[in-house]
Amino acid sequence: MSFDPPSHxxxxxxxxxxIVLPRDAFxxxxxxxxxxxxxxxWHAYDAVGVFEPPGSAS
Incomplete structure (x- = not known):
């Protein structure tokens, strides 16, 4: 099966x-x-990740 996107x-x-979020926001x-x-x-997205910056572990 193939997919041909519409011409438009x-x-x-x-x-x-x-975006940096403060630790106390969680x-x-x-x-x-x-x-x-x-x-x-608009935005189209396929993933959202939340990561702790290196060296910031408590």
Missing amino acids: EVLLRKTIVE VAGENVLTFGKSEGS
Whole structure:
């Protein structure tokens, strides 16, 4: 099975957005991140990761 994208498809540009969140922004248990945009029209994403910077372990 092959996939031929529609002729009107907009090409996506790969980008990485890194946001530093303070340690006290997280609590034990479930945490919720809400994404929004202050400019531009939209984002397409396929992954979200939360990482502790090297050397910052307590």
